[in-house]
Amino acid sequence: MSTAALVDSPRQQGTELLAIYEISKILSSSLDLKRTLRGVLNLLASYMRMQRGTVSLLDAGDELRAIGAADLSEEAVLRAHYRIGEGITGRILQTGSPCVVPDIAQEPLFLNRTGARDLAAGQVIAFIGVPIKVGRDTVGVLTVDRDVTDEAANFERDVRFLTMVANLIGQTARLHSNVAAERAELLQEKSRLQKELHAKYRLDNVIGASKGMQEVFAEVHQVAAGRATVLLRGESGTGKEVIARAIHFLSPRKEGPFVRVNCAALSENLLESELFGHEKGAFTGAHADRKGRFELADGGTLFLDEIGEVSPGFQTKLLRVLQEREFERVGGSRPIKVDVRLICATNRNLEEAVGKGTFREDLYFRINVVTVFMPPLRERREDIPPLVEHFLSRYNEESHRAITLSPEALQIMLECNWPGNVRELENCVERCATMTRGDTIRATDMPCQHGKCFSLVLQGYTTTQRESVVLPVARARLPSPVTAPGAAAAPATASGDAPPDDEHERLVWAMQQCGWVQAKAARLLGITPRQIGYALRKYNVQVRRF
Incomplete structure (x- = not known):
């Protein structure tokens, strides 16, 4: 068929305009480049009757490879790759100019690498290819087949139309390339930051990749640089001493001593002598002056393990040391000042102990400056x-x-x-x-x-789970319902009943008053939803579902 220019009919112009509109919608519909290109090529087949459309783009090795194809099998697509200047497709890439082959059976440069055309069938098939450009650079080739017996076939018009489609594909390819480059850069930056954070928030001799331990590591790095007293809380065996050592060796006091005392292993008198030291003759067997652990830890860190086991009598003496930062040896009268950072640890429920009067409230606030909770295994x-x-x-x-x-x-x-x-x-x-x-x-x-x-x-020898093993402050005793300011009685309830004194009964009472809605019951009791959730588990209260 002649490739002379023909005047386009209004119908043909409308079809091309509609096709361009639909192609632009497809290209902007997704960031999946292969998917959008298949949609474009399928549209060319249905609207413009252009068969076996293929979009080939340059890869990192400067070789053309098919990215999208219509009416071709996966094996055929894999075979569709060309070097620069190889075959018709390679020459279009090399020259950057469109090419029309009126009859592919008569063209020796046509390689038919996909094997999708039966050149021996006698059907005259034309091949049209246009370059895909980004600016002045040719980055790929758009090719289609045309049945020359088709009345709509007009090579000049087809080249013009495909050039517009190729321009749209080129802009989309550039957008996808930029997005891919930015995503790769973000992933690389994310990987770098993760490695940096892992290196920053990690502790030697402490194993823990879980979220809970990573939070502990971050808190340790945060508190290590200061002087504040640290209280480590957690069940027995969670590694509180290891964390205490980590805080010391990450702090400016790392060159100073790290001294550990297990408060539960010593009686009150022995603990006083062990911590404060004694003068010669202070008691039977005191044959010489002896420095206490506070003096030995001067310029460093003193770790008081099992602080919750200290007797009420010794708590008073310990409180004075923490307040004044000075003490006297047993049997001595000379005040001794020390520069010691204190780290305490306990597996006891200190809030409950304060409520029972077995642990001084002022000492609780003195040691509970910065709290780090150790999650159970x-x-x-x-x-x-x-x-x-x-x-x-x-x-x-x-x-x-x-x-x-x-x-x-x-x-x-x-x-x-x-x-x-x-x-x-x-x-x-x-x-x-x-x-x-x-x-x-x-x-x-x-x-x-x-x-x-x-x-x-x-x-088998314990009737209930140990209540001494408590992590958060949320596990303190349930308070009585909060009375509104100026009110003389407890909050009004649906039944008008007064809240019971027993913790278990008060918990059940609050849940019943609030229709077994935990958030409402927490507000009624003046606690947080997390606290009431723990209390429900603690007393094994089955929540009713309606």
């Missing part, structure tokens, strides 16, 4: 595998063995409640490694599989 189970690996590796190094852990045994450990936390996990790994007869700890080697789990045995 059951709330950070993702840390169990690396902890097990660490303990097992240390055991192998010390025992000159090469014991491994089977996936079944690890799964049992992941499902355990671990009331003794990290300390119990360490003992369990060491016990299993010691008692296994092979080189692999299997599920059958776990003591719990034979009814010998120490945690289960211990639970």
Whole structure:
């Protein structure tokens, strides 16, 4: 068919205009480039009867590869790749000019690499290709097939139309390239920041990739630089002493001493002598002056573990030291000033102890300046595998063995409640490694599989879960309902009943008054929803559902 210019009919012009409009909508509908290009090529086939349309773009190796195609199989698309100057498509890329082949069967440069055309069928097929440009650079090629017997075929008009489509594709390709580059840059920056944060908020000799431990690490780095007294709270075995050491060695006092005292291991008299020291002759056996732990920790950090076990009598003496930063040795009268940062730790519910009068309220506020809560192991189970690996590796190094852990045994450990936390996990790994007869700890080697789990045995001798193991302040005693200012009685309720004095009964009463809505009951009691949630679990109150 002649390629001479023909006057376009209004119908043809309307079809092309509508096609351009629909193509622009498709290209702006999604950031999935391959998907949008397939939509464009399918539209060319349905609106303009242009078959086997293909969009090829330059890859990083300066080779044309098909990105989108219509009426072609995946295998054919994979074969559609060309070097610069190779075949008709490669020459269009090289020259940056459109090309029309009226009959592909008569063109030796047409490679038919996809194998989608049957050149022996006798059908005359034309091939039209236009460059895809971004500015002055040619970045790809748009090609289509035309049946020359089609009345709508007009090569000059087709080239003009496809050039407009290629321009739209070029702008879209540039947009996608910019978006991809920005996304790659953001991912790279995110990876860099994650590595930087991991390096910043990590502690040597402390294993914890869980969210809870990462929060602890961040708090440790935050408080280490200051002088404020730190209170570490958490269940027994969660690693409070390790965190205390980390705070010391991250602080400006790292060159000074780190002195630890277990307050629960000493009587009141011995604890006073241990902390404050004594003068010669102060008591029987005091043959020489002796410095106390406060003096030994001068310029460094003093860690008072199990601070909740200190007797009420000694709490008064300790409070004076914390307030005045000076003390006298036992049997002495000379005040001694020290520069000591104090870190305390407890697994007790200090709020309950203050309420019962067994712990001084003023001492509670004095040591509770900055509080760091240590999450129990059951709330950070993702840390169990690396902890097990660490303990097992240390055991192998010390025992000159090469014991491994089977996936079944690890799964049992992941499902355990671990009331003794990290300390119990360490003992369990060491016990299993010691008692296994092979080189692999299997599920059958776990003591719990034979009814010998120490945690289960211990639970048999306890009627309730230990209330001394308390983390947040939210686990304090339930207060009585808050009375409005100026009111003489408790808040009005639906039934008009007065709230009971017993904590369990008061909790049930508040839930009943509020239709078992926890948030409303929390407001009635003057506490937070988190506190009432803990109280419901503590007293094993079954929440009614309506």
